[in-house]
Amino acid sequence: MILPIGNAISPALLQEITSKSQQELEFADGRKTAGWHARQVKNNRQASNSPALNAVFEQVSKALLAHELVQAAARPRHIVSLILSRYGKGMSYGSHVDDAMMNGARTDLSFTLFLNEPAEYEGGELIIDDPAAERPFKLSAGSMLLYPSNTLHRVKEVSSGERLVIVGWIRSLIRDPGQREVLFDLDRTIAAIRNKPESAELLPLLLKSRSNLMRMWMED
Ligand SMILES: O=C(O)CCC(=O)C(=O)O
Numbered sequence: 001m002i003l004p005i006g007n008a009i010s011p012a013l014l015q016e017i018t019s020k021s022q023q024e025l026e027f028a029d030g031r032k033t034a035g036w037h038a039r040q041v042k043n044n045r046q047a048s049n050s051p052a053l054n055a056v057f058e059q060v061s062k063a064l065l066a067h068e069l070v071q072a073a074a075r076p077r078h079i080v081s082l083i084l085s086r087y088g089k090g091m092s093y094g095s096h097v098d099d100a101m102m103n104g105a106r107t108d109l110s111f112t113l114f115l116n117e118p119a120e121y122e123g124g125e126l127i128i129d130d131p132a133a134e135r136p137f138k139l140s141a142g143s144m145l146l147y148p149s150n151t152l153h154r155v156k157e158v159s160s161g162e163r164l165v166i167v168g169w170i171r172s173l174i175r176d177p178g179q180r181e182v183l184f185d186l187d188r189t190i191a192a193i194r195n196k197p198e199s200a201e202l203l204p205l206l207l208k209s210r211s212n213l214m215r216m217w218m219e220d
């Protein structure tokens with residue numbers, strides 16, 4: 001499941017990140033943190049490690065882990081890694097798969113949190129490989145695209161302006177994307193009937209099914 005999530009972080013946090021990116025943070029060649037294959041197709045710049053960057057990442061992690069849709073779709077155990085990237089004119093990231101393990105943890109979901117508006121740059125679409133159709137995504141500032149880490153994906157060349165994003169990886173309590181989708185659908189069903197008096201009898205059974213599926217599938 002590929003899921004766009006609007007308003008993933010607050011406008012205040014978004015504003016703080018963009019102004020720090022312009023004024024305070026330093027950026028270096030993104031190839032330094034890529035594996036041997038990704039290095040050949042990666043052409044961007046990313047924020048270097050610093051206390052200011054860590055403070056940003058802490059706030060972003062907190063906001064995303066508290067977000068209802070992120071919780072429902074990803075069932076996150078924790079955020080494994082975050083990168084703040086900037087793509088200027090001529091930069092892109094060719095087709096690749098993300099590393100299965102980062103910082104000692106399995107990566108189950110990947111996401112891109114868009115930090116500036118689509119009108120601020122040409123190109124720069126995130127494309128998730130899909131045998132049936134190419135799906136380009138270019139979301140508004142503060143929105144994120146959440147997708148399974150087992151996909152091939154790429155970022156089209158930016159032809160003008162600048163693209164600023166935070167890219168991240170989530171270790172889920174539910175390893176299998178299909179099982180996560182069943183739980184996501186159940187969450188939505190429960191939310192839709194929760195306050196309907198005519199569903200009062202069915203609700204406990206649905207809650208029981210969700211709990212018991214979690215017990216079957218969850219790992220820590
Ligand atoms: O910039 C993006 O939207 C995605 C970047 C990416 O795929 C990666 O860093 O692995």
Ligand SMILES: [Fe+2]
Pocket residue numbers: 096097098110153
């Ligand atoms: Fe990637």
